[in-house]
Amino acid sequence: MQAPGTASPLSAAQVGRLRQEQGKVVTSCQEKIQHWRKVENDYEALQERLNTLPDKLSYDIMVPFGPLAFMPGKLVHTNEVTVLLGDNWFSRCSAKQAMGLVEHRKKHVRKALEDLQKVMKNFESRIEFTEDLQKMSDAAGDIVDIREEAENDGTETKGKRRTAHKPHSKPKVSDVFEVHFQENGMDTKFKGYSQSEEELWARLEELERREEMLGEFDRTPDTIEANGEDTTSSEEEKEDKTDLNVVHGVEDSATQDNVQKEVTNSELFSGQVNGRSHYHSDDEDDLGVDHFVPTIFFSHTVEPKRVRINTGKNTTLKFSEKKEEAKRKRKNNNGNGHLVPELPNIKTPADIYRLFLELL
Amino acid sequence: MADLIQKKLQGELEKYQQLQKDLSKSMAARQKLEAQLTENNIVKEELGLLDATNTVYKLIGPVLVKQDMDEAKATVSKRLDYIAGEIRRYELQMQESEKKAEQQREVLARLQQEYQRAQGKGVAKA
Numbered sequence: 349m350q351a352p353g354t355a356s357p358l359s360a361a362q363v364g365r366l367r368q369e370q371g372k373v374v375t376s377c378q379e380k381i382q383h384w385r386k387v388e389n390d391y392e393a394l395q396e397r398l399n400t401l402p403d404k405l406s407y408d409i410m411v412p413f414g415p416l417a418f419m420p421g422k423l424v425h426t427n428e429v430t431v432l433l434g435d436n437w438f439s440r441c442s443a444k445q446a447m448g449l450v451e452h453r454k455k456h457v458r459k460a461l462e463d464l465q466k467v468m469k470n471f472e473s474r475i476e477f478t479e480d481l482q483k484m485s486d487a488a489g490d491i492v493d494i495r496e497e498a499e500n501d502g503t504e505t506k507g508k509r510r511t512a513h514k515p516h517s518k519p520k521v522s523d524v525f526e527v528h529f530q531e532n533g534m535d536t537k538f539k540g541y542s543q544s545e546e547e548l549w550a551r552l553e554e555l556e557r558r559e560e561m562l563g564e565f566d567r568t569p570d571t572i573e574a575n576g577e578d579t580t581s582s583e584e585e586k587e588d589k590t591d592l593n594v595v596h597g598v599e600d601s602a603t604q605d606n607v608q609k610e611v612t613n614s615e616l617f618s619g620q621v622n623g624r625s626h627y628h629s630d631d632e633d634d635l636g637v638d639h640f641v642p643t644i645f646f647s648h649t650v651e652p653k654r655v656r657i658n659t660g661k662n663t664t665l666k667f668s669e670k671k672e673e674a675k676r677k678r679k680n681n682n683g684n685g686h687l688v689p690e691l692p693n694i695k696t697p698a699d700i701y702r703l704f705l706e707l708l
Numbered sequence: 709m710a711d712l713i714q715k716k717l718q719g720e721l722e723k724y725q726q727l728q729k730d731l732s733k734s735m736a737a738r739q740k741l742e743a744q745l746t747e748n749n750i751v752k753e754e755l756g757l758l759d760a761t762n763t764v765y766k767l768i769g770p771v772l773v774k775q776d777m778d779e780a781k782a783t784v785s786k787r788l789d790y791i792a793g794e795i796r797r798y799e800l801q802m803q804e805s806e807k808k809a810e811q812q813r814e815v816l817a818r819l820q821q822e823y824q825r826a827q828g829k830g831v832a833k834a
Contacts, residue, residue, distance in 0.1 A: 437755075438764065445757070
């Protein structure tokens with residue numbers, strides 16, 4: 349009998365057949381039980397007769413003569429009975445002794461009955477199980493197979509995001525920024541960008557530098573200083589953002605992304621330290637450069653903290669959400685070419701946190 | 709070529725069927741012996757319940773022959789042993805038959821494969 353838990357699922361036909369066979373066993377068990385019950389009843393009747401027989405010395409009876417005739421006669425020696433012991437063995441004994449023998453036989457019968465009932469119960473429970481299985485298979489159309497896919501998307505997604513950023517981060521632009529950072533952001537070389545863009549880039553560089561410096565602070569303790577600095581620079585960043593938005597229309601998506609990231613980075617600059625560090629690392633990943641900040645800290649727990657500890661600017665929350673949506677869309681546009689569904693972010697538990705808190 | 713194999717296949721199949729019959733015969737005999745075993749056990753017990761005052765008869769054909777109590781007990785015991793021995797013999801027989809049947813099954817499978825291959829070739833040729 350196949351166990352339903354095995355890899356190969358039972359087909360409906362097999363289950364049906366199993367049910368049939370089990371049903372047959374149960375019916376045969378029931379028949380045997382009936383037979384043995386009959387035997388027991390007979391023995392009890394016999395015992396009754398044996399009990400009453402020695403009461404009288406002789407009985408007047410109608411003796412059967414063949415199948416159709418009877419003859420009056422007498423039953424004598426009522427205490428003497430010849431008992432069939434089995435296997436062509438007989439024994440002459442008194443009624444009481446015969447009673448003893450009958451009692452002994454009844455024991456055997458009862459034992460057989462018990463065994464049969466046990467077997468029947470067993471099979472009845474099996475049948476129940478098979479029936480349930482059948483019902484399930486009928487309802488579901490197939491054996492229900494509960495599978496859970498081990499979701500390590502959290503770390504994976506993070507990692508993927510990281511890696512995705514790197515290739516997506518417009519190499520040219522990254523090079524540009526590399527150059528910038530290596531030269532402490534003083535370089536104003538822009539490869540093929542308009543003048544206004546150049547200005548904006550310079551601005552961004554400065555901001556980034558500031559971020560990095562503050563990022564170093566971040567790496568050590570969470571500081572209020574950073575926040576303070578954030579607030580001071582926030583306005584400028586916002587300005588940048590608006591300017592950059594205008595610029596975006598001109599640039600291709602790649603650069604746009606980067607710029608957006610820059611912007612978001614700067615925006616987050618005003619947010620929490622941890623969060624900023626997170627996005628900072630994102631940005632770093634985008635650029636694929638070893639900046640001043642040596643290490644990149646990624647943790648799921650960081651995000652919800654960032655989200656919860658509202659610095660009074662709901663923009664942090666919303667912005668992070670939008671940023672990630674934008675990232676995803678960019679990724680999809682670059683990669684798959686199909687849009688992300690309404691809930692693009694739920695790949696990690698942190699995403700759930702974010703979403704829910706946003707809704708709140 | 710295919711015909712040859714087919715004939716061989718049929719021969720092996722018959723042998724296998726014979727083995728199966730032997731197996732089922734042994735099985736039936738064993739079951740009968742089992743029933744006799746239980747019966748004789750009951751007789752032994754019941755003889756134990758009786759004492760020497762009762763007479764014991766043995767049915768031989770239409771005749772009830774008087775037997776000695778002890779003699780009866782001894783006979784029943786001997787019969788029990790005999791039955792147990794017979795059961796063991798049949799068990800061994802069944803195992804052997806089972807093994808032979810297995811071998812035969814393998815042979816049949818092989819032949820079937822050959823036959824199918826030959827048939828395939830024949831179809832290709834034709």
